[in-house]
Amino acid sequence: MTRWLPSLNALRAFEAVARHLSYPRAAEELGVTPAAVKQLVYRLEETLGTPLIERSGRGLALTRAGQAGLEDLTAAMTHMSAAVGQMRGQRSAPRLIVSVEASLAATWLVPQLEAFRARHPQITVLIDSSQEIVDLHRSDVDIAIRYGVVPRDDLVTHRLFDDLIFPVCSPALAATLTNLRDLALVPLIHWDISQLDWAHTTRQWFAWDRWFARIGIPAIGGDGALIFSDYGQAVQAAIAGQGVVLASGPLLRATLASGHLMRPFTESVAPGIGYDLVTTTAATRRPEARAFIDWMLETTAMHHENFPRKTQ
DSSP, X not given: OGGXXXXXXXXXXXXXXXXXXXXXXXXXXXXXXXXXXXXXXXXXXXXXXXXXXXXETTEXXXXXXXXXXXXXXXXXXXXXXXHXXXXXXXXXXXXXXXXXXXXXXXXXXXHHHHHHHHHOTTOEEEEEOOSSOOOTTTSSOOEEEEESOOOOTTSEEEEEEEOOEEEEBOHHHHTTOOSGGGGGGSOXXXXXXXXXXXXXXXXXXXXXXXXXXXXXXXXXXXXXXXXXXXXXXXXXXXXXXXXXXXXXXXXTHHXXXXXXXXXXXXXXXXXXXXXXXXXXXXXXTSHHHHHHHHHHHHHHHTOOSOOOOOOO
């Protein structure tokens, strides 16, 4: 019976276009050109003998035939992806792919990984520090660690840390600061998130003007400013004594404990969001994924003490 099925590539192209109602967005997901996607959909329509997608104003719409098959086709694609993941999971050397943004990977996860490797030396962990938000149902990624996740019924989510945001700087610079008004005398280090379209809602808490507004004082300009597109670089500038940066407490807990950075003031902002581990139900059935999840929850549960600040 399967020999009468149309091309799998054509079915994938139609399903992506039908979900996005956009050739360019479908092409981006599939890693091909919009023209290639259009050609695949056209061939599918020719094979089936009926149109599936039509123009509707400036956008696209599904025909009755396209709507009739979309739900089952999407389910089939999801099942195939899960099946491939299960087959891949049967390799002799278990491997996990963990998606985590670069700032979290560099400042927290990577320094902790040695403990996981010591406990589970047979599991290979591949860290994908891309800034892109991956679709866990359609990619090779097993686990994602994200900031400010919106819970979804089709994903399994565990809160790792609630965030707390406050100024930090080097010990030498902290010694010159008495209260928040002193920030007008030192450079403020900024994290530029303009290139991260997905981060504008969650990472806005790391903007100094937003932080000052939340604690109820007028914005302080600071003596000059440094701007970084990478949060890890912003933190390194603060460690080097080049200014004051807004810290994510959970990320920089070890750096604060080591004394490389200090918290000069008591003021802080709790944004009501935090760092979450996200995965699929299918992934949790794999022993290596379950081991990593359990280790992450155990490790983060140990790290909920107060954040150190300078003594007066």
